[in-house]
Amino acid sequence: MRQPTLEAKVEFLSQPGAYPDQRGAVICRETHMSWVFLTTDRAYKLKKPVRFSYLDFSTLALREATCRAEIRLNRRLAPDVYLGVVALTMSPAGLAIGETGEVVDWLVVMRRLEEFPMLDRALGEHRVQTWQLDRLVATLVQFYRRAPPVFISPRRHLVGWQRSLLVNTRVLLDPRLGMPAGLVRRIDHAQRLFLACRSALLADRVRSRRIVDGHGDLRPEHICLGDPPCIIDCLEFNAALRAADPFDEVAFLSLECERLGNPSAGRYMRRRIAAALQDGPSDELFTFYRCYRATLRARLAIAHLLEPSPRTPEKWPKMARAYLGLALADAVRLERSLKTRAGRKVRGRHGGGR
Numbered sequence: 001m002r003q004p005t006l007e008a009k010v011e012f013l014s015q016p017g018a019y020p021d022q023r024g025a026v027i028c029r030e031t032h033m034s035w036v037f038l039t040t041d042r043a044y045k046l047k048k049p050v051r052f053s054y055l056d057f058s059t060l061a062l063r064e065a066t067c068r069a070e071i072r073l074n075r076r077l078a079p080d081v082y083l084g085v086v087a088l089t090m091s092p093a094g095l096a097i098g099e100t101g102e103v104v105d106w107l108v109v110m111r112r113l114e115e116f117p118m119l120d121r122a123l124g125e126h127r128v129q130t131w132q133l134d135r136l137v138a139t140l141v142q143f144y145r146r147a148p149p150v151f152i153s154p155r156r157h158l159v160g161w162q163r164s165l166l167v168n169t170r171v172l173l174d175p176r177l178g179m180p181a182g183l184v185r186r187i188d189h190a191q192r193l194f195l196a197c198r199s200a201l202l203a204d205r206v207r208s209r210r211i212v213d214g215h216g217d218l219r220p221e222h223i224c225l226g227d228p229p230c231i232i233d234c235l236e237f238n239a240a241l242r243a244a245d246p247f248d249e250v251a252f253l254s255l256e257c258e259r260l261g262n263p264s265a266g267r268y269m270r271r272r273i274a275a276a277l278q279d280g281p282s283d284e285l286f287t288f289y290r291c292y293r294a295t296l297r298a299r300l301a302i303a304h305l306l307e308p309s310p311r312t313p314e315k316w317p318k319m320a321r322a323y324l325g326l327a328l329a330d331a332v333r334l335e336r337s338l339k340t341r342a343g344r345k346v347r348g349r350h351g352g353g354r
Contacts, residue, residue, distance in 0.1 A: 004090060004104055009046060012095040013037045019097065030311065033057065038112055045108040055237040060105065067106045070236040077143055077215065078230035083109045113224050120220035123260040132225045137269055139229045141276040147212035150243040154203035157211070158195070161202065164292070165191050168299045177302045178317065183324055187295055190331035194288045197338055201285045205245050210279060216242035218249040220256050247281050251289035255326060287333050294327035
């Protein structure tokens with residue numbers, strides 16, 4: 001039997017008749033690696049048959065394995081949202097969901113979440129309450145307490161950071177993308193200076209077993225402020241991208257709260273999580289994490305323009321520059337902190353500068 005194309009699958013899944021008891025229109029949303037189809041009370045995710053350096057969905061078997069991993073890993077933080085995996089089948093009668101026939105793809109089935117309680121929307125509309133953040137903090141603290149540690153050597157961890165900075169800078173300085181080269185180089189210099197002067201801080205987090213199998217993409221648009229809160233869309237396709245210091249992820253969340261106009265929410269959650277876990281990193285290390293995350297998001301945004309047919313090409317330069325602005329603010333903080341500490345050491349060697 002002839003295999004249906006991705007376009008044929010998307011066309012079928014876009015029709016109300018593909019789903020039981022669906023009367024209204026199906027909302028279709030395309031992402032970098034998936035198509036999502038929203039029905040009245042369900043969300044069906046179809047992974048694209050793509051392969052990148054950090055993921056491989058190129059075969060039916062790989063897509064099935066990733067779908068099942070998505071269910072297993074996301075149930076850690078959203079057990080009532082991720083309902084299961086169902087086959088997309090093909091028979092002489094055509095495509096169908098979960099029916100008899102040849103399996104031609106796999107779908108992740110989720111309970112559809114309302115947009116109103118999502119954290120990104122709540123932040124943008126300035127209606128986040130402290131008690132909602134307290135619930136979210138409690139959920140994250142429990143998650144990080146239970147997250148299994150990732151065993152890695154300090155040296156390998158530091159090499160990974162150096163490689164990540166190199167990739168960010170290489171993309172952001174690509175002349176085809178039009179990013180401000182001076183700004184990119186200043187941010188990169190501050191981050192590399194931190195690695196040169198404070199590598200012991202990162203190594204200590206490894207030795208203390210603070211690197212865990214986390215979420216990997218802790219953004220407000222992935223957080224629903226329910227009772228209890230649920231957090232969706234972890235990076236199921238690459239374990240290395242989920243291996244992180246919990247406060248690297250908290251720094252990312254803090255950064256995103258600031259980008260959405262509510263930096264105090266990020267600061268509040270950081271303080272509460274650090275108090276609960278009793279292992280918060282220094283301000284310098286937290287600032288480095290934020291600075292790196294902002295640079296990474298700038299790189300991921302502008303890299304869309306390197307695709308053959310980028311979606312919404314007008315969106316990415318503005319977003320990348322916004323993230324670079326946030327990265328610069330943290331880079332300046334790093335520079336000042338490193339300079340102040342260096343000055344103290346010099347004064348200490350010379351009797352306080354007298």
